[in-house]
Every structure is written in C-alpha cells, then in structure tokens.
Amino acid sequence: MVEAPWLIHRRRMQTTSETAWQALPQPFLAREAHAAGLSSTSIAGAMRRKQIIPVAPSVYAVREGWVELTPSELHGRMSRAAAASVEGAVVSHQSAALIHGLPHPLGPLGSVSLTLRDSSQTAARDDWRRLLDGELPDVHVTHVDDVPVTTVDRTVIDSFRQLRPRDALAIADGALRARLTCPEELQAMRAFQTRWPGVRKADVGLAMVDFRRESWLESASVATAHQLGFSVPMSQVWIHDLDGRPIGRVDFLWSAAGVIGEADGRGKYFGSYSKKDWDPEEAAVHMVAERDRERELEAVGFAVARWGTSDLLDRGAGLARVLKEARRRADPRRIRCLWRQDPHDDLRPWRLAVTPMDGGDGPWAA
Known part of the structure; x- marks a missing residue:
C-alpha cells in the first residue's frame, strides 16, 4: 500500500523534531527554531504532541526537563532568551546577580531585568521582561555562557539602587566573598552613577x-537590623575562654551591648543533605552541640539572640523582638573572655566598648 505524501511528510517531521527541539537552546525563540530549519507548522505540531510548551510569547521549551527546573534555574534560562529577544539588551540587576552565581532574593524572582544601551522603551515591562534604559559602556558588559550581562561591580550598584536593602546587601557581600569584585571597584561604579535614581541607597549599602x-x-x-535602627555588628567573630580554649565562631557580635547574634538557617542543623540522605541522629547531635555552645557563650557573659528567615518577614518584627530581648538580658560588664575576628590574629582580652547597640559600633569596632 502506497502512503499518501502528506502522511510521509508528517512522519518525517515527527522523526526529525525529536532531536531537533533538544538541540535548540532551552528555552528557544521562535526565530531561533526557524533559523534551525523548523517552521511554525513544526512548532504547532510539537505543541500538539506536548513535546514543547510555550513559556512566554514566541518562546518555547522542551517539556521534559523544563518542568523539573528550580525557580532560580528557570530564571537563568529565561534570562538568556530575554537578552536574545531584544537587540542590544544586557541582563542586569537581580537577573545578572543570578547569572553571576550571587545570592538571589527570597521569594519569587519576577521578570527578567534587561538594560538597553539605547532605547525609548525606558521602564517598559511585559509578563517576563523588564526593560530599563541606562548609560551602559562596553566596560560594564561581560558575557557568561555567551549571555551578555552587566559586570559584577555594575550589578552590585544597580541592585543597591533598585532592590530591597536585604537582597542588595546579600548580592554585594556575596560578590566580595567570591572575590568577583573589590571595594575600590564598587566605589568607582558608584561614582559613575552619581545623580542616578536611588544612588544614595548605594551609599548606605556600601x-x-x-x-x-x-x-x-x-x-x-544585617540590612534588616539596620533598618530597624540597630548598628552594624561585627561578623564571624571567634570567642575563647580566658584559658584560650575556643568556644566557637559566632555570626554576629554587637560588642558594646554584649549581644551575640546567630542567624539560624536550616543548613546550620540539617546540612546540605538531600531528603533521602538526611540523618536525623546527626542533626540531633548538631543541635545539642549548638545548645551547649550557646550555654558556654552565656557563661562568659554574653546574651545570645537567635533568629531564622521567617523573623525577617513583616519588616523584621521577629528580629526586632529577639534583639531587644537579648539587649535587655545583656550586661557587658560581666563579660570575661578572649576574642579575635580573624583566625590568624592574636587573641585579645575583652574590653568594654562605649558605643550603644543602636548606633555606631560598626563592623570594625572592638
């Protein structure tokens, strides 16, 4: 029996599309599919067969695999497509931070942020792209996996200007921690953006x-506590008893108040386990060790405050509560210990600071 030509064509289309869709970037633009020899009819057929799914106007992805991506992975993939969809667009702000591997905001990531070199579409937005206009010299643009993206120093200052302080500070700290930029580069970028909207927020963040x-x-x-009126604490301080025995490294220390702060993310107790590898007994041992450590810190005179991610919500109401309670319990005059901020520093005896917790005892205070 001789098959009809249309049936032969349909079968060939199905055979080639199995591998052709996978060979495209994920997600891909309709014009990228056309450039690879796949027509609009092919796209429509693949959608009917549920091989591909629409993820934005004229943007598609192979269904298998796409639905398994995390929100941050999805945002990173959409950033590539967004940049390719608008001539001269560069991924920027929190989207650029994500591509650079920097901490991303808590909660939904929202639309992909793009900065356009020269466009009349200032502040335009659709369901998946946010288009911004701004002076963007070539030295402020780099490429990550062939995606045009703002440099790390530009990304940090842009984030300070437009994101919530807590998210922008996390991006800046992460960039310095990974040695992707330095304070001098950040200050130079801030000077470049003089008189730009929101640049004074960058001064506060820096x-x-x-x-x-x-x-x-x-x-x-730290950013949330600062907004609540607390001073900036020292970070990652080693506390030792008077014999030099280490008690532990604490997340934060408000030296004048005698208050230690511990930001308790789940990883502190549960580690980086997958669900199937998680060991409740090991987690319990870790929790008991943390309890004993806290008792030793209080024994040498500190008041310890603990909080988690949920305490930063509702404008930091939970954080304010635990810090105020610890400040009421604290008596800096009772503290007897040795301390250092860097493990290579010499141990120093504790001395009573004179600046209160609600102003002035910045990150380098003793």
Missing part, C-alpha cells in the same frame, strides 16, 4: 558590606 558574611540570611539580617 557602608555595610562585609565579605565575612556567609549566606543570604546573614547579609539580609
């Missing part, structure tokens, strides 16, 4: 940056 902070939660805690 005064708080510290490469010692180790996570989004730690950076966000």
Whole structure:
C-alpha cells in the first residue's frame, strides 16, 4: 500500500523534531527554531504532541526537563532568551546577580531585568521582561555562557539602587566573598552613577558590606537590623575562654551591648543533605552541640539572640523582638573572655566598648 505524501511528510517531521527541539537552546525563540530549519507548522505540531510548551510569547521549551527546573534555574534560562529577544539588551540587576552565581532574593524572582544601551522603551515591562534604559559602556558588559550581562561591580550598584536593602546587601557581600569584585571597584561604579535614581541607597549599602558574611540570611539580617535602627555588628567573630580554649565562631557580635547574634538557617542543623540522605541522629547531635555552645557563650557573659528567615518577614518584627530581648538580658560588664575576628590574629582580652547597640559600633569596632 502506497502512503499518501502528506502522511510521509508528517512522519518525517515527527522523526526529525525529536532531536531537533533538544538541540535548540532551552528555552528557544521562535526565530531561533526557524533559523534551525523548523517552521511554525513544526512548532504547532510539537505543541500538539506536548513535546514543547510555550513559556512566554514566541518562546518555547522542551517539556521534559523544563518542568523539573528550580525557580532560580528557570530564571537563568529565561534570562538568556530575554537578552536574545531584544537587540542590544544586557541582563542586569537581580537577573545578572543570578547569572553571576550571587545570592538571589527570597521569594519569587519576577521578570527578567534587561538594560538597553539605547532605547525609548525606558521602564517598559511585559509578563517576563523588564526593560530599563541606562548609560551602559562596553566596560560594564561581560558575557557568561555567551549571555551578555552587566559586570559584577555594575550589578552590585544597580541592585543597591533598585532592590530591597536585604537582597542588595546579600548580592554585594556575596560578590566580595567570591572575590568577583573589590571595594575600590564598587566605589568607582558608584561614582559613575552619581545623580542616578536611588544612588544614595548605594551609599548606605556600601557602608555595610562585609565579605565575612556567609549566606543570604546573614547579609539580609544585617540590612534588616539596620533598618530597624540597630548598628552594624561585627561578623564571624571567634570567642575563647580566658584559658584560650575556643568556644566557637559566632555570626554576629554587637560588642558594646554584649549581644551575640546567630542567624539560624536550616543548613546550620540539617546540612546540605538531600531528603533521602538526611540523618536525623546527626542533626540531633548538631543541635545539642549548638545548645551547649550557646550555654558556654552565656557563661562568659554574653546574651545570645537567635533568629531564622521567617523573623525577617513583616519588616523584621521577629528580629526586632529577639534583639531587644537579648539587649535587655545583656550586661557587658560581666563579660570575661578572649576574642579575635580573624583566625590568624592574636587573641585579645575583652574590653568594654562605649558605643550603644543602636548606633555606631560598626563592623570594625572592638
């Protein structure tokens, strides 16, 4: 029996499309599919067969695999497509931070942020792209996996200007921690953006940056506490007893108040386990060790405050509560210990600071 020509064509289309869709970037633009020899009819057929799914107007992805991506992975993939969809567009702000591997905001990531070199579409937005206009010299643009993206120093200052302080500080601290930029480069970029909208927020943020902070939660805690009126604490301080025995390294220390802060993300107790590898007994041992450590810190005179991610919500109401309670319990005159901020520094005897917790005892205070 001789098959009809249309049936032969349909079968060939199905055979070639199995591998052709996978060979495209994920997600891909309709014009990228056309450039690879796949027609609009092919796209429509693949959608009917549920091989591919629409993820934005004229943007598609192979269904298998796409639905398994995390929100941050999805945003990174969409950033490539967004940049390819608009001539002269460069991924910027929190989208650029994500591509650079920097901490990303808590909660939904929203639209992909793009800065356009020369466009009348200032502040335009659709469901998946946010188009911004701004002076963008070539030296402010780099490429990550062939995606045009703002440099790290530009990304940090842009984030300070437009993101929430807690998220922007986490990006800045992460960039310094990874040695992707330095304070001098950040100050130079801030000077370049003089008189840009929101640049004064960058001044506030730059005064708080510290490469010692180790996570989004730690950076966000400092920014939130600062907004609540607390001073900037020292980060990652080693506390020893008077015999020199280490008690532990604490996340934060408000030296004048005698208050230690511990930002308790899940990883502190649960580690980096997958669900199937998680060991409840090991987690319990870790929790008991943390309890004993806290008792030793209080025994040498400190008041310890603990909080988690949820305490930063509702404008930091939970964080304010635990810090105020610890400040009421604290008596800096009772503290008897040795301390250092860097493990290579000499141990120093504790001395009573004179600046209160609600102003002035910045990250380098003793």
